[in-house]
Amino acid sequence: MGYFLFRRTLGFVLTLFAVSVVVFAVMNVLPGDPALTILGLDATEDALAALREQLGLNDPLLTRYVHWVWNALHGDFGISHSFGIPVAGLIGERLPMTISLAVSGMIFTVILALVMGIGAAANHRKPGDWGMMFISQLGIAIPAFWLSMLLVLLFAVKLRWLPPGGFAGWDDPVAAMRSLILPTVALALVQSSVLARVTRSSALEVMRQDFVRTARATGFSRRRILWRHVLPNALVPIVTIVGMQFAALVTGTIVIENVFYLPGLGRLIFQSISNRDLPTVQALVMLFAAIVVTANFIVDLLYVVIDPRLKARA
Amino acid sequence: MKTRLPVNFLIGAVLVALVLGAAALSLVWTPHDFAQMNIKAKFGPASSTYWLGTDQLGRDVVSQLMAAARNSMTVALAAVLIGGSIGTALGLLASAIGGWVEDLVMRIADIGFAFPALLFAIMLAAVFGPSLTNAVLAISFINIPVFARVARASANQVWTREYVAAAQAAGLNRAVISWDHILPNIGAAIIVQATIEFAVAILAEAALSYLGLGAQPPAPSWGRMLSEAQTLMYLAPQLAIYPGLCIVAAVLGFGLLGDGLRDITDPRLSRER
Amino acid sequence: MIELQDFSVSFKSGTALRQASLAIRPGDRTGIVGESGSGKTMLAMSLMGMAPAAADLSGKLVLDGRDMTGADDRGWEALRARKVAMIFQEPMTALNPLRRVGDTVMDPLRLHLGLSKAEARARALALFEEVGIPSPVERLRQFPHELSGGQRQRVVIALALACDPELLIADEPTTALDANVALRIIDLLVRLAEERQMALLFISHDLAAVARATRDIVVMYGGDIVERGPTAEVLTTPRHPYTQGLLGARPNPVAEPRGADGKRPRLPTIPGSVPTLQDLPSGCRFSGRCPVELPVCAGTRPGSTLISATRLANCHALKQEVSA
Ligand SMILES: Nc1ncnc2c1ncn2[C@@H]1O[C@H](COP(=O)(O)OP(=O)(O)OP(=O)(O)O)[C@@H](O)[C@H]1O
Ligand code: SF4
Ligand SMILES: [Mg+2]
Numbered sequence: 001m002g003y004f005l006f007r008r009t010l011g012f013v014l015t016l017f018a019v020s021v022v023v024f025a026v027m028n029v030l031p032g033d034p035a036l037t038i039l040g041l042d043a044t045e046d047a048l049a050a051l052r053e054q055l056g057l058n059d060p061l062l063t064r065y066v067h068w069v070w071n072a073l074h075g076d077f078g079i080s081h082s083f084g085i086p087v088a089g090l091i092g093e094r095l096p097m098t099i100s101l102a103v104s105g106m107i108f109t110v111i112l113a114l115v116m117g118i119g120a121a122a123n124h125r126k127p128g129d130w131g132m133m134f135i136s137q138l139g140i141a142i143p144a145f146w147l148s149m150l151l152v153l154l155f156a157v158k159l160r161w162l163p164p165g166g167f168a169g170w171d172d173p174v175a176a177m178r179s180l181i182l183p184t185v186a187l188a189l190v191q192s193s194v195l196a197r198v199t200r201s202s203a204l205e206v207m208r209q210d211f212v213r214t215a216r217a218t219g220f221s222r223r224r225i226l227w228r229h230v231l232p233n234a235l236v237p238i239v240t241i242v243g244m245q246f247a248a249l250v251t252g253t254i255v256i257e258n259v260f261y262l263p264g265l266g267r268l269i270f271q272s273i274s275n276r277d278l279p280t281v282q283a284l285v286m287l288f289a290a291i292v293v294t295a296n297f298i299v300d301l302l303y304v305v306i307d308p309r310l311k312a313r314a
Numbered sequence: 315m316k317t318r319l320p321v322n323f324l325i326g327a328v329l330v331a332l333v334l335g336a337a338a339l340s341l342v343w344t345p346h347d348f349a350q351m352n353i354k355a356k357f358g359p360a361s362s363t364y365w366l367g368t369d370q371l372g373r374d375v376v377s378q379l380m381a382a383a384r385n386s387m388t389v390a391l392a393a394v395l396i397g398g399s400i401g402t403a404l405g406l407l408a409s410a411i412g413g414w415v416e417d418l419v420m421r422i423a424d425i426g427f428a429f430p431a432l433l434f435a436i437m438l439a440a441v442f443g444p445s446l447t448n449a450v451l452a453i454s455f456i457n458i459p460v461f462a463r464v465a466r467a468s469a470n471q472v473w474t475r476e477y478v479a480a481a482q483a484a485g486l487n488r489a490v491i492s493w494d495h496i497l498p499n500i501g502a503a504i505i506v507q508a509t510i511e512f513a514v515a516i517l518a519e520a521a522l523s524y525l526g527l528g529a530q531p532p533a534p535s536w537g538r539m540l541s542e543a544q545t546l547m548y549l550a551p552q553l554a555i556y557p558g559l560c561i562v563a564a565v566l567g568f569g570l571l572g573d574g575l576r577d578i579t580d581p582r583l584s585r586e587r
Numbered sequence: 588m589i590e591l592q593d594f595s596v597s598f599k600s601g602t603a604l605r606q607a608s609l610a611i612r613p614g615d616r617t618g619i620v621g622e623s624g625s626g627k628t629m630l631a632m633s634l635m636g637m638a639p640a641a642a643d644l645s646g647k648l649v650l651d652g653r654d655m656t657g658a659d660d661r662g663w664e665a666l667r668a669r670k671v672a673m674i675f676q677e678p679m680t681a682l683n684p685l686r687r688v689g690d691t692v693m694d695p696l697r698l699h700l701g702l703s704k705a706e707a708r709a710r711a712l713a714l715f716e717e718v719g720i721p722s723p724v725e726r727l728r729q730f731p732h733e734l735s736g737g738q739r740q741r742v743v744i745a746l747a748l749a750c751d752p753e754l755l756i757a758d759e760p761t762t763a764l765d766a767n768v769a770l771r772i773i774d775l776l777v778r779l780a781e782e783r784q785m786a787l788l789f790i791s792h793d794l795a796a797v798a799r800a801t802r803d804i805v806v807m808y809g810g811d812i813v814e815r816g817p818t819a820e821v822l823t824t825p826r827h828p829y830t831q832g833l834l835g836a837r838p839n840p841v842a843e844p845r846g847a848d849g850k851r852p853r854l855p856t857i858p859g860s861v862p863t864l865q866d867l868p869s870g871c872r873f874s875g876r877c878p879v880e881l882p883v884c885a886g887t888r889p890g891s892t893l894i895s896a897t898r899l900a901n902c903h904a905l906k907q908e909v910s911a
Binding site for chain 3: 209
């Protein structure tokens with residue numbers, strides 16, 4: 001067990017390290033003069049030189065990388081060029097928005113997927129099953145941003161039930177929740193399609209196993225068997241996909257925030273791109289990649305919690 | 315005995331044929347010049363001249379959709395070709411050499427999975443400015459680990475076969491065996507994966523173009539058409555419909571075709587459906 | 588107590604159980620033998636209301652005077668575990684791998700009998716002791732993968748006994764176990780059946796096991812019951828050609844010495860193989876493989892012939908012999 005934890009943790013740290021190298025390399029090694037990017041073409045040579053010095057661009061790459069990582073580990077991501085304040089502060093301001101969206105999206109995704117997947121498996125080869133397969137096939141093919149637009153067209157433009165976008169903060173919780181409904185649904189419908197299919201096929205596989213027959217012979221109802229016996233045993237592949245989906249979901253929030261004009265990290269990243277605010281983009285890309293890697297790490301650890309058989313082997 | 319083709323394969327093939335047909339046709343003919351503006355006819359309804367009406371600048375929607383299909387197919391093809399060939403080569407290499415090289419390649423592939431296409435495109439756009447080339451590069455990049463994994467897994471199976479052992483006994487080196495024996499035998503798996511990744515690439519291109527990280531004006535793109543339509547949603551909601559339908563048709567088509575191909579080529583792999 | 592009358596289970600591909608009639612009374616210990624695919628499991632599952640959903644059922648099934656023929660899952664759920672319980676061949680996979688075995692056994696106690704958690708625990712403990720699981724307190728907390736095959740089968744038995752069923756069906760309960768463990772499980776089942784006044788339906792390939800466990804025996808072939816009677820009599824003086832084939836030339840399988848592997852010999856093979864469901868002959872299922880076959884056999888199904896007050900067999904040749 002200890003060895004397993006050690007190996008996984010080591011792998012996690014190494015991956016994070018490699019990811020930081022890639023991010024740093026793409027953002028710094030590729031040709032292009034950040035000082036020129038920031039100040040524009042009509043900047044004087046003196047001003048450029050001064051800025052280069054200030055940004056530490058004259059230092060060797062390795063020094064700059066070490067500085068970046070060291071500072072980042074201490075919560076310092078540098079100063080945003082466009083906002084003129086520390087990037088960490090910018091991120092801190094917008095993080096709650098993105099987290100709210102990601103968490104509500106994930107919860108909704110999992111609930112929807114489990115209900116659809118288990119429901120389909122329970123109705124195997126019946127209309128309910130076919131219907132779910134059809135809807136999820138569509139869900140996989142629909143771009144989240146287009147689905148968002150359709151939702152806005154229907155619920156905001158036509159019916160006027162919900163706001164078409166924007167977010168005024170949590171001061172008014174009801175308004176905040178209302179603003180989150182459409183983004184959450186758009187995010188979750190697409191994500192849950194994949195997960196529902198995985199849930200279904202995993203559940204079907206478990207349903208063929210002997211202990212399900214034992215449970216039936218013990219006089220338990222189908223519903224109870226599905227939720228108490230089939231679902232837990234079907235979880236391992238489901239959790240794998242959830243981990244991978246969390247990655248998709250996090251990048252999904254970038255898209256969705258831009259569709260619904262939500263002031264989160266996804267919006268910030270795009271503002272920073274248009275402002276050519278490289279330190280901010282670099283910090284945000286690293287943050288998102290780190291979230292993805294961390295999600296996969298947690299999934300690795302979760303297996304052991306779910307399946308006692310692995311504990312023995314781990 | 316007549317073998318029945320899977321339904322998903324048939325539906326997928328029809329949709330793909332439609333999309334590819336429209337894209338090919340747009341090379342030689344579209345109802346109008348897709349970039350031709352006609353301000354007087356802006357927001358035109360569907361008519362015998364403009365089959366699906368016109369947009370905010372009076373451009374013909376059908377012509378734009380067709381030209382955008384071409385754009386979408388080109389991007390997806392390029393991304394899958396680039397990412398697919400590099401990834402497959404890496405997978406073959408890992409499988410042929412084994413040992414720490416295999417481990418290393420696969421670890422690197424794992425790291426690749428930490429970068430969704432969008433993140434990669436964002437980095438490239440921040441450094442070089444947004445462009446379609448960057449979008450293609452980003453989508454290609456995320457395809458590399460996908461194909462590397464599939465190629466290695468299938469290749470490892472083929473390496474255990476007897477005729478490979480025979481070839482090795484005959485003194486052929488691993489590179490030759492990889493090319494002559496392994497690659498042809500994992501071809502089916504690669505093609506299936508390529509079809510599925512084609513669908514993923516179409517979706518990614520649409521999203522990137524929608525976000526302004528892909529096709530730049532005036533190049534036609536379904537994703538960009540949608541981002542323009544979004545600002546006009548109260549005025550002309552229909553403009554927000556057609557490009558989306560095209561994306562769904564294309565993605566659904568390639569996705570179903572890939573599933574169908576997998577069912578045909580390797581029934582063991584196909585999920586219980 | 589439980590009775591099948593002309594009960595059939597048919598699939599699109601053929602009939603897996605053909606007009607079976609069987610009555611089990613309290614305290615009976617009945618064995619079912621037959622080659623693989625002869626319909627033993629199908630018969631057992633029918634008694635639990637667990638025939639495959641794809642199957643067409645006909646005939647009558649009466650449980651405690653109640654006609655259960657058309658009963659749905661709901662109706663059966665109330666009876667499973669409490670009236671009829673079943674243990675299966677494969678103890679390795681018969682238990683939910685993610686639940687502690689104690690919880691698995693406590694589930695029906697709490698759900699069906701409405702016991703509190705503490706009461707259910709006490710009952711589960713008593714059950715574990717009854718089925719001979721050593722250090723039961725610790726075992727309750729273990730997962731199936733932490734137990735040996737024999738112990739798992741004992742857990743499965745404890746689970747089946749949890750709600751005091753009147754009939755326990757054991758479908759090849761010892762096939763997956765090694766010989767010594769198998770013997771002890773058989774003796775356990777017999778002891779439990781006697782102590783609890785519980786009927787036992789014991790399905791096995793292993794004639795020695797059936798001889799040890801049961802008083803009556805039913806021989807099946809191709810979905811038909813072909814011979815039945817007191818176990819000792821049937822096994823020593825088989826009358827149906829199929830039963831004779833099953834037993835080979837050996838007059839008394841019970842006395843048969845163990846083989847080198849420590850196991851008692853399995854069913855001797857009969858020349859030819861069991862046809863698939865589609866290819867079963869419409870008359871006597873055994874025609875085509877039968878050494879004494881008559882012209883009438885392939886097309887006409889033989890009726891029952893009374894051999895003695897307690898013995899029946901279904902065979903044209905036998906009928907002629909007895910009436911002659
Ligand atoms: N779901 C099903 N659909 C079609 N045929 C089935 C189905 N289940 C079982 N059968 C068929 O029914 C017949 C009887 O099977 P059954 O399992 O009762 O045999 P058995 O005597 O228990 O054999 P074994 O000793 O191998 O357990 C077999 O020919 C089998 O192929
Ligand atoms: S009925 Fe005919 S075929 Fe069947 S067992 Fe008797 S003699 Fe043989
Ligand atoms: Mg059986």
